[in-house]
Amino acid sequence: MRLTNLTNDYYTPRQLKLPLEIEKLIDISDPVYTFCEVMDHIDLSKFFVVKGYKTGRPRCDQQKLLKVILFAFMENGISSLRDIEKLCRNDIRYLYLLDGMKAPSFATFGNFIRNELTDSIEQIFLDVNAYIFQQDHVDLEHTYIDGTKIEANANRYTWVWKKSCTKNRSKVFEKISMLIDAMNQEVLGYFNLKLEKREEYAIDYVSKLLELYKKGTGLDESTFVSGCGHRKSIYQKQYQELQGYLERLKTYAHHIEICGEERNSYSKTDHDATFMRLKKDYMGNDQLLPAYNLQMAVCDEYIAIVEVKPYASDMECFVPLMEKFYETYGHYPKYPVADAGYGSYNNYLYCEEHGMEKYMKFTMFKKETNDKKYHENPYRAVNFQRDEFGNLLCPNGRRFRFKCKRPVYRNQYGRTEELYECESCEGCQHKSECCPKALGNRTIRMNEELTTIHQEVISNLESIQGALLRMNRSIQAEGTFGILKWDKSYKRLFRRGEKNVILELTLISCGYNIYKYHNKKQRKELAA
Structure with missing residues (x-):
């Protein structure tokens, strides 16, 4: 007699294979x-406050x-x-x-x-x-300091330019003046009223003009007409035209306020992003893209400080980075090493003020140290000879006379530079090589303090210690960006807004x- 097999297999070959300890x-x-x-x-x-909840999971x-x-x-x-x-x-x-x-x-x-x-x-x-x-x-x-521009998570074609807004706002001012003339001549003259013109118009003043025009003409907005088959009155036309100018002024003021004093552009989809030139150009036409300037201070291959700024130039990012370093670690680094993008007059004076050595290249460092022809060029102002009275002499022996002093452009320490003008460049056989583009006498700018600083920087970087620091900067700072951008494929931000970008980085x-x-x-x- 055949028995029915009622056995069920409630197991698998992999059952009880894993150890109890995951380690x-x-x-x-x-x-x-x-x-x-x-x-x-x-x-x-x-960092985490425990919150009690009576309901829910x-x-x-x-x-x-x-x-x-x-x-x-x-x-x-x-x-x-x-x-x-x-x-x-x-x-x-x-x-x-x-x-x-x-x-x-x-x-x-x-x-x-x-x-x-x-x-x-x-x-x-x-x-x-x-x-x-x-x-x-x-x-x-x-x-070791370095920076890179990384593309923002923003639309590439939603730019706003502060210069365009300023220029278009000036055009609106002119149109408002023309409209006020028309209002005074065609309408308000019959009511013995007159609106005052100005060179520039504030938003509040234009709003006041609208109220005066509406009150003086007894205009009622509920009677306004629109669409086909309706003819607008001259009162309605002028009032609505001034309203349109007011809205444009508000728009331009909003754009300029978002840009601030230190930026020239921003993206509509990420107001903190600025349009910059990146090394990788997708369109191949040198197009500006919305991006942030990522700054890092690296110590012994570790990222000590990370900072994000909406500035295209590295020079403007050095001081905020060092201030953040000081707030974090309680002191400034003795040897901040950076490339030529950071070597500016302001940054060198900032290093002197806070006891930091100058190991940052300046813009013409490579030509000064490697190009002998440029360094010994007799037509450079720093290579001019002086006579017994201390006057500068050009290669043709003609004196340069002191003209004036003026503040150094964008210098934050009140420094000035001296301007000298040649007594006469007429008939000089060296003019084609000395100053080929000058229409009159050659004018030169002299900043003895900056020249002295450049010589100190060259001395520091050309020493054995300076060569080692430069080599380490190229390995550590640039190597850090190489790992993040190429090994980790991190080439574009995922979050919007400066605060969220700092969180991500x-x-x-x-x-x-x-x-x-x-x-x-x-x-x-x-x-x-």
Whole structure:
């Protein structure tokens, strides 16, 4: 008799294969252990206030969320929130960091970054740096500075130019003056009224003119007509024309206010982004793109300070970067090393004022040191000879007479430069080489203080220590951007607004420093 087999197989061949301890599955040299070492020495409780809720689901552990996010940025440089959610479900290392907590959704990570980390991420970054710098004995006296322009998360064709707004506003002023003349002549003269013209019109004054015109003519806006088959009265035409000019003035004033005094443009989709020239031009026509100027101060291969500015020039970013360095570490670096983009008169005087050595190249440093023909050119003003009375002499022996003193352009320390004019360039056989474009006598500008500073900079950078510092800057500062932009494929911002951009870049810098610390630690262990 055949028996029916009622046995059910409630098992799989993979059942009970995983060990009870997840650590046994993770390699001993995995970065997650170095990451946990750093995070365990930081008090994260002070950054997150525990809030009690009587209803709803319990909140996710914020410290675990932070660890997962930082570890993702440590490994990938920049991570999609959906990728982080997927890693939390499948990657054993992320399960190890979650420590039994259910994998959060991408929305949970997004809300946590936006609501909790925006104000506290910079302090978390400093605490991470404090532990790493102490363990690795980082030298904060030698700081290597560099910057790069990174494209903003903004539309490339939504530009606003401050110069265009200023020019168009002047045209509106002229049109308002012409309209006021027409109002006084065609309408207001019959009511014994007259509107006053001005060279420039404030928004409040134009609003006052509208009220005066409306009150003087007894105009009622409810009687206005529009559309086909209706003829507008002269009162309505003039009133609505002035209204249109008022709206244009408000628009231009709004654009100029957003640009501020130090910028010439901004993007409509990200008001903090400025249009700059980037090294990578997508259109191939030297087109300006919305971008931020990312500045970093690197010490012993670690990012000590990260700053974002909407300025196209690196010269304007040096002082804010050093001020942030001082606020963070309590002192200025003894040797700030930077390329020729930072060597300006203001920055050199700032270094003198705060006890920093001058190891920043100036614009013509390469020609001064490598181009012998340029350096010894007898027609340069710095190479002119002087007579027994101290007067400058050109190569033809003609004297230069002192003309005047004037402030140095955009100098913040009240410095001046001297202008000298040649007594006569008429009939000089050297004119074609000395000053071919001068219509009259040649005029030169002399700034003895700046010339002395340039000689000091050349002496510093041409020394053995200066050569080593220049070499280290090209390795450490530019190498940091190379890792982030090419190895980690981070070439465009993902967030909008200067505050959110700093949040994004600080997260990346925090992950970069922890990964750099892990690599150095592994190299030391192999060497031992």
